[in-house]
Amino acid sequence: MMELFIATAFGVESVTKEELVRLGYKDLKVENGRIFVQGDIEDIPRLNINLRTANRVFAILKKFKAETFDELFSGIYDFEWQEILPKDANILITGRSEKSKLFSISSCQSITKKAIIEKLKKKYSVSWFEETGNLYKIEIALLNDTAYVLFDTTGESLHKRGYRKLQSLAPLKENIAATLVILSRWRPQQEVLWDPFCGSGTIPIEAAMIAKNIAPGLNRTFLAEQNGFVSQDLWNKARLEVIGKIDYNSKFNILASDIDEKMIYIAKTNAKAAGVEKDIRFFKADGRKIKKSSDKGIIITNPPYGERIDNSDIFNLYRDFGKCLRDFSGWRFFILSGYDKFEKAFGKKADKNRKLYNGKIKTYLYFYIQV
16 A cells, blocks of 8 residues: 545645545545545556546655754655666656745755765665656655655646647636536536637536546556556556546537637647547637527636736626626526636626636636526
């Protein structure tokens, strides 16, 4: 058994926990921006390939108390690094510090790297460590004066699914889009899902992948696969498992529209790369003038709030969008925005809201569930 550290965006922890429970994991410890889970080596490919809302999957190599740089160096040096790092390993150290006496992240990174190299030089009997081989990413996380030595099994963040060949100026991250769909409790067989400001198509694409049970990491590779930390057989096994669970016969109705024809082209291109272009109806439309297409439906959208329109026009856009949606009786709305006057402009107070971070951008998801 090993302990795994699942990193999430702030505000997404409970949704990722829900995913983990659905995948059969128990005894989860949830903290701000992270979830701890017990697993085995085969859980590393399984989690990387299946998790829709997380950022990264780390293996915890070691944890120890570290209130001084000497304690940090000693704790890192005492690990048997030669068991996981070859003689030519290209080692990249990242870091974070929260509520700890060791708060200089760059210093912690330097000391961690020095301790690892000194140990490897001794074990491999070399005076110089070349670092010409595969990349290995180690993160040193100081959390409440405890040092967590984390092995990054993911590499590029899990939101990088591999299908977004083209994108808009300020794209919504794929894992945040999936979070919106999961939080909406969309019922694919009963409700139309419409994104009237679809941009590069991320929300409808993620919704279609959820409806068809297409694993988000199916078509990309991961760092622990490239550097051999986890055997290729286990990655192949995990991929075959998720391929067998794809529901090709799932019936649902997803609409994606945007006022910008170029965005429709981008969204279609991305949907094709994701394998769901036939599951989404893309069309040009002004989000302020749409008409409901059925008695029951759900709108999940991330309207512009500065990147594609002038600030002076944002209030008017949201006001007109709110007026338009008054004719959508029987529908529910989930609107993500970073505009601080959203509810005033929209013309109606949300039933509730939830703070979410799209990268470093603070946004709120506004729930309108009793329309």
